[in-house]
Amino acid sequence: xxxxxxxxxxxxxxxxxxxxxxxxxxxxxxxxxxxxxxxxxxxxxxxxxxxxxxxxxxxxxxxxxxxxxxxxxxxxxxxxxxxxxxxxxxxxxxxxxxxxxxxxxxxxxxxxxxxxxxxxxxxxxxxxxxxxxxxxxxxxxxxxxxxxxxxxxxxxxxxxxxxxxxxxxxxxxxxxxxxxxxxxxxxxx
Amino acid sequence: xxxxxxxxxxxxxxxxxxxxxxxxxxxxxxxxxxxxxxxxxxxxxxxxxxxxxxxxxxxxxxxxxxxxxxxxxxxxxxxxxxxxxxxxxxxxxxxxxxxxxxxxxxxxxxxxxxxxxxxxxxxxxxxxxxxxxxxxxxxxxxxxxxxxxxxxxxxxxxxxxxxxxxxxxxxxxxxxxxxxxxxxxxxxxxxxxxxxxxxxxxxxxxxxxx
Numbered sequence: 339x340x341x342x343x344x345x346x347x348x349x350x351x352x353x354x355x356x357x358x359x360x361x362x363x364x365x366x367x368x369x370x371x372x373x374x375x376x377x378x379x380x381x382x383x384x385x386x387x388x389x390x391x392x393x394x395x396x397x398x399x400x401x402x403x404x405x406x407x408x409x410x411x412x413x414x415x416x417x418x419x420x421x422x423x424x425x426x427x428x429x430x431x432x433x434x435x436x437x438x439x440x441x442x443x444x445x446x447x448x449x450x451x452x453x454x455x456x457x458x459x460x461x462x463x464x465x466x467x468x469x470x471x472x473x474x475x476x477x478x479x480x481x482x483x484x485x486x487x488x489x490x491x492x493x494x495x496x497x498x499x500x501x502x503x504x505x506x507x508x509x510x511x512x513x514x515x516x517x518x519x520x521x522x523x524x525x526x527x
Numbered sequence: 528x529x530x531x532x533x534x535x536x537x538x539x540x541x542x543x544x545x546x547x548x549x550x551x552x553x554x555x556x557x558x559x560x561x562x563x564x565x566x567x568x569x570x571x572x573x574x575x576x577x578x579x580x581x582x583x584x585x586x587x588x589x590x591x592x593x594x595x596x597x598x599x600x601x602x603x604x605x606x607x608x609x610x611x612x613x614x615x616x617x618x619x620x621x622x623x624x625x626x627x628x629x630x631x632x633x634x635x636x637x638x639x640x641x642x643x644x645x646x647x648x649x650x651x652x653x654x655x656x657x658x659x660x661x662x663x664x665x666x667x668x669x670x671x672x673x674x675x676x677x678x679x680x681x682x683x684x685x686x687x688x689x690x691x692x693x694x695x696x697x698x699x700x701x702x703x704x705x706x707x708x709x710x711x712x713x714x715x716x717x718x719x720x721x722x723x724x725x726x727x728x729x730x731x732x733x734x735x736x737x
Contacts (some may be wrong), residue, residue, distance in 0.1 A: 355598055355605075358598070363591050368588050387590070388597060487579055522573070
């Protein structure tokens with residue numbers, strides 16, 4: 339795996355787009371995941387994920403091959419989404435939460451033509467629910483939690499991505515999870 | 528609920544699978560006795576499960592091609608290099624053909640511009656530069672092959688070997704005689720064929736002379 343990635347990165351540095359396409363295929367779900375969790379909107383998430391890959395391609399020369407490519411790529415994605423959140427003007431999307439509606443989105447106000455199977459609704463709702471709660475967290479907790487659950491990332495790797503000490507990562511994950519736990523269970527009552 | 532804060536830490540270590548066996552026992556024992564911590568433990572496990580659904584989030588269809596469309600144009604040299612790398616045998620063949628054909632074409636091209644040239648094994652033949660013509664006069668005998676380039680040849684005498692005319696034609700006068708084969712070469716393809724035959728003959732000559 340790591341050897342393949344290294345080989346691909348080397349080819350990309352020589353300008354090989356085919357190799358870059360392979361990298362996109364390998365990491366697209368992970369990068370999209372980060373963007374979706376951070377922004378909570380699939381259109382924006384796709385946009386930012388594409389942007390992250392474009393930046394990675396344009397600045398591939400700056401990537402130090404002694405480090406992990408995924409760390410570098412995830413850092414680009416997290417930084418982009420954090421910047422985006424800072425600049426964000428109020429936008430209206432179907433899957434954005436309706437203010438004061440306790441997690442209701444505009445989707446719920448659009449007639450659904452096709453009835454979804456029972457199970458699908460359940461997972462969809464759970465997904466939506468956790469996403470809504472994640473979006474309530476401050477971005478710094480959001481990023482730590484997202485990376486923690488992205489894949490088997492160690493605390494050290496998360497600290498490298500976010501460029502903060504491991505102890506801070508630990509605190510943010512802990513506080514983030516505690517906040518989520520409380521919110522998820524408060525709503526149950 | 529005034530329990531030791533360490534239990535909450537243990538609970539998170541549990542879901543992260545980083546809990547020590549001794550802590551595990553301690554936690555389970557405490558949770559049995561304490562309803563508040565038990566509830567919290569359940570909540571922590573549930574939250575963890577909800578968060579651990581990353582496999583469900585996938586990039587939309589066509590994501591890769593959209594990214595690729597937005598990339599700046601690749602240099603054509605890189606494309607060629609990648610092609611050569613993925614087709615080593617074809618690359619070798621292309622290199623061979625390019626070298627071969629350039630050698631052959633340059634020789635062929637030279638033939639067309641160069642003045643008439645004759646290889647006649649020392650026989651006294653006449654060269655008519657104005658008409659680009661070689662004449663083997665009557666009574667003259669070429670003891671071996673006659674090769675004429677960039678001109679015609681008129682044979683009134685005798686040729687004991689073969690006659691090859693490259694980029695020209697040959698006329699055999701009524702009194703003339705060719706003992707071997709006679710050949711006219713006009714096309715590049717024929718020229719290539721001639722070079723190959725020549726090569727084989729030379730090699731054959733090498734083997735027989737040994």
